[in-house]
Amino acid sequence: MRDKLEKKKDKRKSKISASRKLLLKSLMLAKAVEELDQENAEKEEEKSRYLAERVPPIRTSGLSFAQLQELCRELHDKIEIVDEERYDIEAKVIHNTREIQDLNMKVFDLRGKFKRPNLRRVRVSADAMLRALLGSKHKVSMDLRANLKSVKKEDKEDKERPVGDWRKNVEAMSGMEGRKKMFDAAKATPAQ
Structure with missing residues (x-):
């Protein structure tokens, strides 16, 4: 093994x-x-x-001064055209990047920014549920509790304990063992 x-x-x-x-x-x-x-x-x-x-390739050899000037003007015109195209394309790129960033922010806001809370049970009555589903068309009320049996719970403690005057047992329940009388006596003495 x-x-x-x-x-x-x-x-x-x-x-x-x-x-x-x-x-x-x-x-x-x-x-x-x-x-x-x-x-x-x-x-x-x-x-x-x-x-x-x-x-x-540019051939400048054998050209006169006027021909060189004309060649320079043509080159400048072509450069201006290319610069305009470059500027337009650059503006489109900047616009598209901004749009992409905005869309990314919207997606981020919709999807991942907020933590989804845990769902809790909510008690909804049958009437409220039907109202939510059917709207104002719902007119029939369903009272599901009416069909339930009613059960009464009897308190044995209430029947066994006699109802009495609560003032009788104040000293016994206070646990002061006669000190309450001394306190009451002390209160009564200065008032005389």
């Missing part, structure tokens, strides 16, 4: 040593860094290719 438990423990143990795990982690990290560098290089290459298509 003990041999079986030891074999199970051996099976559970990792077959890879700690140094081997560390080596594999370092190799995975190196591969990830290599792929990240390759991805960045591809992005830069794509960016340069896109710019080469959109913006042809």
Whole structure:
């Protein structure tokens, strides 16, 4: 039996040593860094290719002063158009981010901000329940308690104890053992 438990423990143990795990982690990290560098290089290459298509190289050699001025004016016009587009897009982005933040706040307010209280049992009569469900259409009253049997509980203690004058036992119940008389006597003496 003990041999079986030891074999199970051996099976559970990792077959890879700690140094081997560390080596594999370092190799995975190196591969990830290599792929990240390759991805960045591809992005830069794509960016340069896109710019080469959109913006042809400017040939300024052999142009006169007037032609250079005209070229500068064209470039300024294109820059203004691009700036306007950039400004419009930026304004749309700011508007959208504000709208997203507002919607997130509304969702946060509706969902997670308030702790939901534990529900408690509420006693509601049948009439009140029908009024809540049917509204003003409810005119029939259901008195469910009228059908119940009435049971009277008899107090045995009340029947056994005779009703008497409570003033008779004041001294006995006070526990003062005659001190009440002394107190009353002391009160009566200064009044004379």
